[in-house]
Structure formats: C-alpha cells, structure tokens
Amino acid sequence: xxxxxxxxxxxxxxxxxxxxxxxxxxxxxxxxxxxxxxxxxxxxxxxxxxxxxxxxxxxxxxxxxxxxxxxxxxxxxxxxxxxxxxxxxxxxxxxxxxxxxxxxxxxxxxxxxxxxxxxxxxxxxxxxxxxxxxxxxxx
Amino acid sequence: xxxxxxxxxxxxxxxxxxxxxxxxxxxxxxxxxxxxxxxxxxxxxxxxxxxxxxxxxxxxxxxxxxxxxxxxxxxxxxxxxxxxxxxxxxxxxxxxxxxxxxxxxxxxxxxxxxxxxxxxxxxxxxxxxxxxxxxxxxxxxxxxxxxxxxxxxxxxxxxxxxxxxxxxxxxxxxxxxxxxxxxxxxxxxxxxxxxxxxxxxxxxxxxxxxxxxxxxxxxxxxxxxxxxxxxxxxxxxxxxxxxxxxxxxxxxxxxxxxxxxxxxxxxxxxxxxxxxxxxxxxxxx
Numbered sequence: 559x560x561x562x563x564x565x566x567x568x569x570x571x572x573x574x575x576x577x578x579x580x581x582x583x584x585x586x587x588x589x590x591x592x593x594x595x596x597x598x599x600x601x602x603x604x605x606x607x608x609x610x611x612x613x614x615x616x617x618x619x620x621x622x623x624x625x626x627x628x629x630x631x632x633x634x635x636x637x638x639x640x641x642x643x644x645x646x647x648x649x650x651x652x653x654x655x656x657x658x659x660x661x662x663x664x665x666x667x668x669x670x671x672x673x674x675x676x677x678x679x680x681x682x683x684x685x686x687x688x689x690x691x692x693x694x695x696x697x
Numbered sequence: 698x699x700x701x702x703x704x705x706x707x708x709x710x711x712x713x714x715x716x717x718x719x720x721x722x723x724x725x726x727x728x729x730x731x732x733x734x735x736x737x738x739x740x741x742x743x744x745x746x747x748x749x750x751x752x753x754x755x756x757x758x759x760x761x762x763x764x765x766x767x768x769x770x771x772x773x774x775x776x777x778x779x780x781x782x783x784x785x786x787x788x789x790x791x792x793x794x795x796x797x798x799x800x801x802x803x804x805x806x807x808x809x810x811x812x813x814x815x816x817x818x819x820x821x822x823x824x825x826x827x828x829x830x831x832x833x834x835x836x837x838x839x840x841x842x843x844x845x846x847x848x849x850x851x852x853x854x855x856x857x858x859x860x861x862x863x864x865x866x867x868x869x870x871x872x873x874x875x876x877x878x879x880x881x882x883x884x885x886x887x888x889x890x891x892x893x894x895x896x897x898x899x900x901x902x903x904x905x906x907x908x909x910x911x912x913x914x915x916x917x918x919x920x921x922x923x924x925x926x927x928x929x930x931x932x933x934x935x936x937x938x939x940x941x942x943x944x945x946x947x948x949x950x951x952x953x954x955x956x957x958x959x960x961x962x963x964x965x966x967x968x969x970x971x972x973x974x975x976x977x978x979x980x981x982x
Contacts, residue, residue, distance in 0.1 A: 576755070577741075584742050612792070636823050637791055639738040674754050676735050677941075678792075 560658045562650040570670040583670065587643035593618050593630035602632055608689045611682035613638025615645065619693040627659060627697065628652045629690055640671065644683050648690060660691055702816060706920035708958025713816045713917065714787055716825055723747050729780050732819065733790040733800040743829040745822060749778040753796055757803045771807045772843030779836025789815035789822065793907060793915040795948055802947035802964055805851050808844050814951065817915045853937045853963040855971055859978065862900050867936040870897045871906040871949045872969065879982040892973035896980040906945040909952045923957055932959045939965040
C-alpha cells in the first residue's frame with residue numbers, strides 16, 4: 559500500500575473516540591480536490607462512475623511519465639462527505655506505482671469508518687477502491 | 698405544513714412539513730428539528746441551524762441486544778436533546794428521509810406522536826441553498842417522564858408475522874424486486890448481509906419503498922398516486938410491512954399510517970434478516 563495512504567489509515571484507525579474519528583474524517587473530506595479540468599469535465603463518462611455509490615463518485619486514473627499513476631475523483635452528490643473523505647485518502651496514492659495501488663485493501667474502509675458503517679455506505683465506499691483498481695489495469 | 702402539502706390530499710397532512718415551514722420555525726421553542734442519517738459524517742459537517750442529531754445506531758438501538766432502547770433510555774435521550782412530551786419533533790435526513798422515518802417509527806413506540814417529517818429531507822434543504830451550520834446546539838435538559846415502550850401497536854414480532862402470513866393478511870415486502878424474488882439476498886449492488894435464503898414471506902406483495910417518493914426532489918407522492926401504488930388494500934386492513942432490518946419498511950409504515958391513513962399498520966423490524974435465517978419458517982420465491 560502507498561506509504562502516505564497507510565500512514566493516514568493507521569492514524570485514523572488508532573482513534574478510539576467516535577466523535578474524534580468523525581472529526582478526523584471530515585477534516586480529510588475537506589482536503590478533497592475535484593478532478594482537474596484537463597483530466598475530465600462534466601458530463602463525466604459512465605465508464606468512470608463508481609457502481610453502487612450513492613454519492614455519485616467518478617474515478618479517473620492517469621499514467622505519469624515516471625511510470626506511476628495519478629488518481630482523481632469527482633463526487634457529484636452534495637451529501638457525499640464520506641465519499642470525499644475516502645477520495646482524499648486515495649488521492650494520496652497519486653504518484654505510486656501500480657503494485658502499491660493494487661495493494662490497497664478494501665478493509666481500509668472499515669479501518670477508517672469503523673464497523674458500524676451501514677450496508678449501503680460500505681458498498682459505495684469499497685466500490686470506489688475497486689473502481690480505482692479496475693481503471694488502473696486498463697490505463 | 699404548506700399549501701402544496703395540503704393539496705396532495707393526505708389523510709394526515711400535518712405529518713409532513715415543508716422546508717419553508719422548517720425555516721420559519723427554526724427559533725420556535727416548541728419545535729425540535731432532528732437530523733437522522735445513514736451517513737455519520739453528514740450532521741457534523743453541516744446541518745439545519747438548531748437541529749440536533751439522533752443517530753440510529755448510537756441513540757436508538759440497544760448496544761447489546763437486537764432491540765431498541767428501553768423507555769428509560771428514551772427518556773434520557775429526550776431530556777438530552779431538550780424534548781418534552783409536548784415538543785413537536787421534526788425529522789429530516791439523507792436518502793429520501795429513509796432514516797428519518799426509521800427514527801420517527803422508534804419514537805412512536807414510546808408514544809411520541811407529536812412528530813413530523815420534513816418533506817424532501819436533507820437534500821431538498823441543501824439544494825434550496827438554505828442555511829447550514831456546524832454549530833452543535835445545546836438545550837436545557839427536560840424532565841421527560843418515560844412511558845413503557847409499546848411493542849404492540851406499530852411493531853410486529855416473528856411469531857405474529859407467522860400467524861399473519863398463515864391468515865393471508867396483508868403483508869408488504871418493501872425490498873427490491875430482486876430481493877423479493879430471491880434472486881438476491883441483499884439490495885442491488887449491495888454486499889450480502891448474511892440471510893441464508895432468498896425470497897419472501899409467503900403471501901407478501903412487493904412494493905419497493907422508494908416508489909413512494911418523487912425521484913426528482915425526494916418529496917412524497919400525492920395521495921392518489923400512493924393509493925394507486927398500494928392499490929387493492931383497504932384502510933381497515935391489518936397490514937405488516939418488512940424489509941431487511943426494518944428501516945426501509947419504516948418509510949412505508951409512515952406512508953401507510955399517516956399519508957394514506959391506514960390505522961392498523963405494523964413494522965416487522967426482524968424482517969428478512971430474521972425470517973430468512975430462521976429454522977423452520979417457510980419462504981416463497
């Protein structure tokens with residue numbers, strides 16, 4: 559897993575207090591930056607849409623000259639705070655090689671959001687990771 | 698309430714209030730606005746000014762037993778959020794008020810019927826560019842005398858549903874058609890949550906819960922359209938609704954009970970996760 563992603567996951571995972579964890583996740587969501595226009599613009603292609611995601615998230619993967627990859631997201635639902643938090647986390651993998659990105663385990667969703675995550679939320683969030691991996695393989 | 702809501706012909710139109718109504722009552726001490734969401738990050742990241750949060754897992758569920766809080770815990774919760782038995786509570790939330798309806802249903806178990814839903818929910822408020830805040834309000838604790846939880850009027854248990862099904866009384870499964878048919882054990886595209894068998898309770902009809910709302914803005918459909926949706930059922934029927942764990946069916950319970958005026962509607966919160974895993978219970982596909 560990319561070291562920056564691993565470090566953030568470990569930091570949030572270590573927060574026992576529910577309210578503190580929520581604040582940490584909101585702080586992460588506030589760091590979210592939408593996909594730049596030179597990468598993608600609306601209407602975003604359906605092929606980049608994350609399935610099952612209530613937040614209407616889109617993923618874009620771009621290959622860098624260095625051989626690594628940049629990861630970008632759009633989150634179209636104004637209520638998509640959780641999706642933005644996870645997107646901001648996954649964006650930290652930008653610049654990493656494919657092996658590192660593919661090593662991101664879906665379990666990190668539960669590590670940072672906790673086990674009390676509802677069925678719907680966990681589905682949408684884990685699909686964000688799956689979509690990153692799927693696009694990576696075709697980029 | 699607004700004239701738009703009144704014009705829709707509901708049996709109990711004041712079970713709903715508009716976003717305008719809420720905006721006009723933000724400082725009304727007799728009204729408490731309550732946000733209930735699926736997404737735990739939403740309320741802390743912004744909510745209607747003065748609104749408190751009631752979280753379905755933390756505040757309404759017993760933390761050990763699969764059950765709801767007891768009357769003492771309910772009284773403590775009401776005291777904490779400054780609600781007295783006379784307070785009008787107005788629920789709103791994400792996902793077309795799915796969780797707001799669930800919270801309202803739990804409140805009904807404790808006889809707090811002075812409760813309404815904000816039509817269109819959180820997204821409608823946000824899309825109308827109305828004021829939001831991250832300030833968490835505190836209210837003077839109230840003295841809320843707890844009443845015993847009533848598990849008979851609005852709630853159905855497994856053995857009652859067995860009899861209900863056997864008697865071929867009205868049973869409405871509000872899950873997706875794929876879950877109803879047994880093709881899926883969970884919502885479309887959602888992960889499996891552990892029901893061993895797919896299908897539905899014998900005799901159940903399938904009316905997915907979300908059909909009761911307008912997809913464009915999350916508001917409830919008018920009476921005539923809802924009656925068409927639940928066509929064939931008379932208001933005097935004994936009705937049980939269910940889904941997977943009783944949350945989606947709370948939404949349908951609200952529609953049948955208040956908007957269509959069916960007096961005898963109960964929510965089977967054990968729902969498919971109980972029925973589909975139970976030894977000795979029949980299913981249909």
